[in-house]
Amino acid sequence: MQAEELIVVGGGLVGAAIAYGAARAGAPVTLLDQGDIAHRASRGNFGLVWVQSKGEKLPRYARWSRDAVTLWPALAKELLDLTGVDVALRQQGGFWIGFSDAEVQARQVMLEKINTAVGGIPYEILDHAALKARLPAIGKGVAGGSFCPLDGDANPLLLLHALHAGLKARGARVISSVDVTQIKHRPQSSDFEITSQDGQRWHAPRVALAAGLSNTTLAAQVGLHAPVSxxxxxxxxxxxxxxxxxxxxxxxxxxxxxxxxxxxxxxxxxxxxxxxxxxxxxxxxxxxxxxxxxxxxxxxxxxxxxxxxTPDGFPIYQESASCPGAFVATSHSGVSLAAAHAHVIGPWMAGLAPTPDEFDYFAGERFLDPTRSFSNAH
Ligand SMILES: Cc1cc2nc3c(=O)[nH]c(=O)nc-3n(C[C@H](O)[C@H](O)[C@H](O)COP(=O)(O)OP(=O)(O)OC[C@H]3O[C@@H](n4cnc5c(N)ncnc54)[C@H](O)[C@@H]3O)c2cc1C
The missing domain is CATH 3.30.9.10 (D-Amino Acid Oxidase, subunit A, domain 2)
Structure with a gap:
């Protein structure tokens, strides 16, 4: 496959990871980011690298999350080697805490259901005494918990910094203070014209929209449905x-x-x-x-x-059918999924790797099905 230029709109954790992965795979990459005026989940999150409990209602997402956290150590190491930034990955497992026996029992049912559907997401259910033996600081009000050895955490600000530094180290262009307002598909010249609020223009045969809360309006311009709130x-x-x-x-x-x-x-x-x-x-x-x-x-x-x-809390990853070469990515687990965004989504959106299997589950059209209802409560 030939490396074509990819423009990524959005330099938060999702866009930076995708852009980094595309550049790592050998694509010429330009990242356009709004900068300081933007709403940025990537600068205010909790830093968990988490898989337990993900994807009860969508086994493909549970599998995606499992595979993503498995890729994390390699991403942390390569970012350290490339940029000198240690993202403080700690991945020896993580605990969910429950305050009632009923809550802990419901947790067990959910984790068993996910593990039966997907496999490879080991967990333990612990009562108060067993949890206290592992986390001596818990209080009397804690009923018990669950443990998954794949879980962990990282410093999300250092991750964002490392991805941006890694992008530059891999030769990508990073342009900030750019408010992208228009994306035009130009089939006659096989590219996209991307215009910012202040009239600057860029052209490329591929564009990846990873602009957080701006994705809904930008995606609609290239035939993609990406409702986010x-x-x-x-x-x-x-x-x-x-x-x-x-x-x-x-x-x-x-x-x-x-x-x-x-x-x-x-x-x-x-x-x-x-x-x-x-x-x-x-x-x-x-x-x-x-x-x-x-x-x-x-x-x-x-x-x-x-x-x-999104309305169901699961990601959208999709290439436009009407404007091939335009992609959208949005996810509420930008830390947990960072390694998959870099190592899998980036090369795919750059045209250097095939579409991952069963990715139809992540298409935004699912929200247009009038027979389905959605809840993103988490
Ligand atoms: C309180 C909280 C806790 C969380 N905890 C976790 C956690 O423990 N683990 C986890 O995995 N995830 C967690 N998350 C979710 C995680 O933070 C997000 O999934 C992730 O940050 C989303 O990244 P993003 O790049 O899609 O969006 P954002 O971080 O919102 O970034 C969007 C980017 O797009 C740019 N942009 C927007 N519009 C335009 C435009 N028109 N032109 C150019 N650029 C544009 C902005 O400048 C910005 O940089 C949490 C989130 C919150 C709020």
């Missing part, structure tokens, strides 16, 4: 503490620097990425119930960030 998550961070939490959990994770990140709210508030006292209070209370040691530490920061969610 914002969903706010608030996250808190504590002062630095001595290490007490050797594994990430879905409620809290201690970073390699010692601070503890506490998550997170799930709020439908449009494009408001602010913080609220009520959400901060609820997150802090839940964290203290989980790990009572946190009751006496200081919070140093709180922020809100907007998730990029």
């Amino acid at each position: 914002p969903n706010r998550g608030q996250v808190l961070i504590t002062e630095r503490l001595k290490p007490f939490l050797p594994y990430p959990t879905n409620k809290a994770r201690q970073t390699n620097e010692g601070s503890v990140q506490l998550g997170y709210s799930v709020e439908d508030v449009g494009l408001d990425d602010g913080t609220t006292v009520s959400a901060i209070e609820a997150i802090a209370k839940r964290a203290i119930t989980t790990f009572p040691i946190l009751g006496s530490v200081r919070l140093v920061r709180a922020w809100g960030a907007l998730r990029v969610l």
Whole structure:
């Protein structure tokens, strides 16, 4: 296959990983990014590299997530070797924490269902005593939990930095402060014309749309259906503490620097990425119930960030049928899936690898089926 130029619109975790993967595979790549005015989930997320519980309603997604986290160590190592940036990957497993026996039992049913459908996603269900033996800091209010040895976490800001540095190291052009407003398919010249708000223009035979919340309007211009909407998550961070939490959990994770990140709210508030006292209070209370040691530490920061969610919470990866060479990618697990976006999606969108198997499941047209209803509650 011949390497054609690929323009990637969007330099968050999804676009940067795809662009990096395309450049790594040998394609000439240009990345266009809006820059500081943008809403960026990639700068406000929780940093989990997570597979347990993913894809209960879509086994192809469970398999995709499993394979993606398996690729993560290779991505972390190559980014370190190429850029000198250590993304602080820690992947010795992760714990989900439950507060009632009913919740833990429901968890077991779900994890068994996923593992039966897909295989290769090992898990353990732990009661309070068994969990306490592994995570001595848990409080009395914790009923139990689940553990998956494939899970982990990483520093998402360093990941974004490493991907951008890796792009440059592999010869890609990265252009920021560019607000792409128009994408025109020009079949007569076999390319796309991409225009920014300030009138700049670029041309390439391939374009990958990875522009987060802008994907819906941009994708529609090249015959793709990519409905996404914002969903706010608030996250808190504590002062630095001595290490007490050797594994990430879905409620809290201690970073390699010692601070503890506490998550997170799930709020439908449009494009408001602010913080609220009520959400901060609820997150802090839940964290203290989980790990009572946190009751006496200081919070140093709180922020809100907007998730990029499809109606069912699963990704969209698709090439346009009416404008071949135009692709869209959106995912609510930009950290967890980063290695698959780099090693699989990037080469595919650059035309250097075939479409991954059973990718029809990720087509945006699924949302046009009037017989289906969707929920992205997570
Ligand atoms: C609170 C919270 C916690 C999360 N926790 C996790 C987690 O633990 N693990 C995990 O895997 N995922 C997590 N996520 C999700 C993860 O952050 C996202 O999947 C990921 O950041 C999405 O990346 P993105 O590049 O699609 O979007 P964004 O980060 O939103 O980036 C979009 C990019 O597109 C650019 N852009 C937008 N419009 C245009 C335009 N018109 N022209 C040019 N450029 C444009 C912007 O500049 C921006 O850089 C979390 C998200 C939140 C909010």
